[in-house]
Amino acid sequence: PIIKSMEVVEKPNVHYSEIGGLEEQIMELREVVELPLKNPKIFKEIGVEPPKGVLLYGPPGTGKTMLAKAVATESNAVFIHVVASEFAQKFVGEGARIVRELFEMAKRKAPSIIFIDEIDAIGAKRIDIGTSGEREIQRTLMQLLAELDGFNPLDNVKIIAATNRIDILDPALLRPGRFDRVIEVPLPDLKGRIEIFNIYLKKMKYSGDINLERLAQLTEGFSGADIKNVCVEAAYVAIRDGRNAVTMEDLIEAVNKINVKKKRMENIQE
């Protein structure tokens, strides 16, 4: 089977406490993924069906993958991680088969969470499906929809998908019984940035006063991944300088460096 060779299965070890900000997103995921996996009985008794699929959307590096892994950890579920753009490219002609195997494996290993990153790579709405590559992607998507429709919401398998292009998704994916719970994962606000700085700096050695509030103010528009990069970059600044602890000055220098990098990336993408 192809899936086995992809090394996609793991028991993750990410905890909610390692995620800065995103309290509401965590709460919602606990209700719609963790609780039904742990205690499907409640849902049966009260007579409602939890969503089968949840879609996380938001800019890159905001913690979507982290959230999915944390829910799997806390639900004691096997985490099956696939990147949609990869199974369209790497396994030409096999997309639909991979999707089928993916769901078979998830059921076998249940309780499990299938995480499909970059779902837009197979789930974008298409105006025409002329080329064979486009037809192949279309078949893969059809198989995914069929699998979603085919299983029971209380089957101990949950699907979480992620995208930063919700605007181009085929609305068929968002219909009831498919990815019918949509959760936005935005860039962190001031409070979220303070928390993320705190999470990473707590693990580091620093000297002098570190003003988290000031760092958060200087990093408007930064993602969680950018903030982590700032902390790593600050450590390099200190190491280059022959020191073994990070200072506020190092962090500010690192913010400026990451800012320059971000601007450069934006220019490339425009």
Ligand code: ATP
């Ligand atoms: P992409 O869309 O690029 O796949 P993503 O939203 O899935 O991004 P992650 O892969 O979860 O983002 O985040 C990348 C890294 O950035 C994480 O491994 C983590 O180290 C850090 N990070 C991002 N968001 C947060 C957050 N809210 N709290 C703590 N760390 C974060």
